[in-house]
Amino acid sequence: MKFVSTRDAAFKQYEPCEVIKAGIAPDGGLFFPTAIPKFSKYELIGMMPFSYADRASRVISAYLTDLDKADIERSCREAYGESSFPGGAAPVVNAGGTYFLELYHGPTCAFKDMALQLMPRLLALSVKRSGAKGDAVILVATSGDTGKAALEGFADVPGTRIAVFYPANGVSEIQKKQMCTQRGGNVAVFGVDGNFDDCQSAVKAVLCDTATQEYLKERGCFFSSANSINFGRLVPQVAYYVSASLDIGEECCVTVPTGNFGNILAAYMAKKAGAPIGRLICASNRNNVLTDFFKTGVYDRRRKFYLTSSPSMDILISSNLERLLWLVCGPEKTARYMSELKEEGAFRVDDRTMAIMRRDFAAYYADEKQVSFAIAESWRRNSYLIDTHTAAGLHAANVYKKETGDTRPMLVVSTASPFKFAPAVCSALGIKAKEGFAAADALAEFTGLEIPQPIAGIRGVPDRFTQTVAPADIAAAVRSFV
Ligand SMILES: *Cc1c(COP(=O)(O)O)cnc(C)c1O
Numbered sequence: 286m287k288f289v290s291t292r293d294a295a296f297k298q299y300e301p302c303e304v305i306k307a308g309i310a311p312d313g314g315l316f317f318p319t320a321i322p323k324f325s326k327y328e329l330i331g332m333m334p335f336s337y338a339d340r341a342s343r344v345i346s347a348y349l350t351d352l353d354k355a356d357i358e359r360s361c362r363e364a365y366g367e368s369s370f371p372g373g374a375a376p377v378v379n380a381g382g383t384y385f386l387e388l389y390h391g392p393t394c395a396f397k398d399m400a401l402q403l404m405p406r407l408l409a410l411s412v413k414r415s416g417a418k419g420d421a422v423i424l425v426a427t428s429g430d431t432g433k434a435a436l437e438g439f440a441d442v443p444g445t446r447i448a449v450f451y452p453a454n455g456v457s458e459i460q461k462k463q464m465c466t467q468r469g470g471n472v473a474v475f476g477v478d479g480n481f482d483d484c485q486s487a488v489k490a491v492l493c494d495t496a497t498q499e500y501l502k503e504r505g506c507f508f509s510s511a512n513s514i515n516f517g518r519l520v521p522q523v524a525y526y527v528s529a530s531l532d533i534g535e536e537c538c539v540t541v542p543t544g545n546f547g548n549i550l551a552a553y554m555a556k557k558a559g560a561p562i563g564r565l566i567c568a569s570n571r572n573n574v575l576t577d578f579f580k581t582g583v584y585d586r587r588r589k590f591y592l593t594s595s596p597s598m599d600i601l602i603s604s605n606l607e608r609l610l611w612l613v614c615g616p617e618k619t620a621r622y623m624s625e626l627k628e629e630g631a632f633r634v635d636d637r638t639m640a641i642m643r644r645d646f647a648a649y650y651a652d653e654k655q656v657s658f659a660i661a662e663s664w665r666r667n668s669y670l671i672d673t674h675t676a677a678g679l680h681a682a683n684v685y686k687k688e689t690g691d692t693r694p695m696l697v698v699s700t701a702s703p704f705k706f707a708p709a710v711c712s713a714l715g716i717k718a719k720e721g722f723a724a725a726d727a728l729a730e731f732t733g734l735e736i737p738q739p740i741a742g743i744r745g746v747p748d749r750f751t752q753t754v755a756p757a758d759i760a761a762a763v764r765s766f767v
Contacts, residue, residue: 286322286350288516290314291611292620301349302411305404305517306421308510314620316516317608321557322347324527329559333531337374338365340531341403341524344558348520352410360406369402371738375525377532377696380669383682384537384696386529389672392437392739393463394702395430395597396548399525400518401438407517408509409444419505422767423447425512426488428481429460430597430701432474433467435511440469446506448473448766450484453753458721459705459740465748473766476753487756497760506767513547514604522548526555529696530562537694540566540682542674543575544598546605548698553609553645563693568681569650570595570674575603579648582639584622585631594656594709595673597701602626614638647689649681656680660703660713670732672703672710704728704736 287298292314299307304316324332324347332340342361346354365374372390379385391398412421423445425435432449439447451464453476464474477484491497492508501507513519530537539562541549549567556562569575571591578584586601593599611619614634625632651659659676663669671679678697686695703710707724711717716727722744729736754762 286348287319288316289319290616291317291607292616292623294616294620296616300415301351302414305349305407305411305515306415306417306509308512308515308517314616314623315514315605315607315611317611318348321554323557324559326559329527329531332527336362337525337528338362340528341365341374341521344524344527345403345407345520347558348516348523349407349411351414352407356410357407360403360410364403364406369398375399375528377529378669380663381667383679384529384533384694385669385671385675385699386525386696387699388525389699389702389705390737391434393430393433394705394737394739395434396698396700397430397434398437400513400521401431401434401511403438403521404511404515404517405439405442405445407521409442411517412444417507419507421445421509422501422506422763423509423511424488424492424763425449426481426484427451427456427464428596428599429456431512433460433463436464436467436469436472436474439511440467440472442471446471446767447511448475448763450475450477450488450759452477452479452481452484455480457708459707459725462721462743462746462748463739465750466743466746467749473762474750475759475762477756477759478753479756483756487759491760491763494760497763500764501767504767512604513545519547519551519554519605522551523554523558526552526562527558527560530555530560533694533696535694536561536563537696538563538566538682538685538691540568540678540685540695540697542568542595542598542678542698542700544600544603546575546603546609548700549646550605550608552698556645564685564689564691565646566678566681566685567646567648568678569648570598570656570677571650571652572599572601573650574601575606576648576650578606579643579646582636583631583633584626586626587630593673594653594706595677598674598677609642610634610638613641647685649684651677651680657709657713659683660710661715664714664732670703670710670734671699672701673706673713674701675699676713702737702740704740
């Protein structure tokens with residue numbers, strides 16, 4: 286398996302291990318395989334009796350062909366075992382005739398664990414395979430969920446160190462507690478005086494700063510990335526769509542609550558790999574830039590940014606759409622669209638490209654009222670509790686079915702534990718809204734469900750990390766950490 290950059294018309298090829306190690310292509314494009322591996326019906330049926338870890342390892346090995354199969358298998362078993370996923374890694378649950386793929390049973394209660402429990406191991410294997418020496422230093426700017434998932438994934442993984450930067454006053458009480466109590470000898474967490482954009486810009490500047498790169502090199506280290514632009518985060522996600530389609534056993538449509546377009550792109554790759562998947566429904570919240578794109582063919586980020594009750598979908602630049610564009614219309618057009626997005630804030634794709642995309646994708650969004658209503662209705666009708674992101678998905682799935690009359694089974698991807706967003710879920714259920722841990726208590730009492738251990742277990746634990754830095758001091762913080 287070889288990889289190319291989505292913006293390179295010369296199709297320069299890269300080995301899988303280089304792709305995982307580098308994270309992003311030198312020309313600013315994203316890496317993608319030259320062909321999506323295919324599984325025959327018999328190969329798929331053959332995976333049915335496997336554990337989740339073994340199904341995942343079979344899928345991932347088809348992409349990362351320069352890593353040892355036995356190493357990948359061992360990594361998957363470590364990543365997806367009972368200790369990290371006590372409720373099973375990716376169970377499919379039927380509630381009122383809709384299937385839900387519950388991806389939030391990991392150590393941080395959001396679906397990002399599915400990739401980030403495994404990816405650090407894939408990175409360590411790739412670094413070894415590429416012959417590079419020294420520690421990979423991972424810098425993460427986070428608005429909440431990714432930071433904690435990356436910390437849990439990289440904690441005490443040999444050959445790696447990780448520093449996370451979050452906006453000191455921009456994350457929820459539970460998210461802050463999750464990060465500041467992080468265990469591990471190779472981790473650091475810093476609050477930043479500023480908002481998420483300040484964090485992200487400052488971290489990007491440090492990653493590209495040649496003086497800091499040189500400083501790391503002298504100490505035998507190098508930078509790498511844990512964002513969803515890294516293919517190493519995408520490939521573990523393909524596995525759970527293949528696995529879910531085996532569990533359902535007939536062709537189904539899939540609805541994905543979408544932000545950066547990574548998760549739904551993984552679903553598309555599973556479909557192209559031969560998994561029996563029908564239409565893919567892209568669900569957004571009030572930040573509905575993708576809904577408009579699939580409707581009109583124009584991607585326009587020049588619009589108001591809303592803070593919603595589903596913050597992990599509050600995003601106006603969906604980076605992984607670039608990979609879909611590349612698949613449908615090739616590197617020249619993709620490079621042009623991306624440069625228009627950067628220079629002008631918008632691009633329009635040609636009609637043929639749009640027609641091809643609409644065959645596989647539909648897109649809908651839910652406003653705040655519709656999100657609340659979906660949570661309340663799911664609980665009232667089916668006693669099934671969903672979080673705000675999943676609620677946007679359920680709303681989109683219902684509108685799609687009504688509009689198209691598509692009667693195939695529907696799989697809605699459940700991306701976070703409702704307890705992680707307890708204040709908004711409480712308010713949707715008419716429970717007097719409270720803050721963080723108090724809201725989780727109220728939700729547990731109202732529903733009779735238990736607060737997941739990763740959230741219950743950090744309550745009252747003293748913070749290990751209390752330092753706050755100015756954006757301009759992030760480079761100095763990285764140096765002292767290294
Ligand atoms: C990250 C996240 C999403 C969006 O996923 P993308 O891969 O960025 O599209 C949706 N829901 C939750 C809970 C998330 O943490």
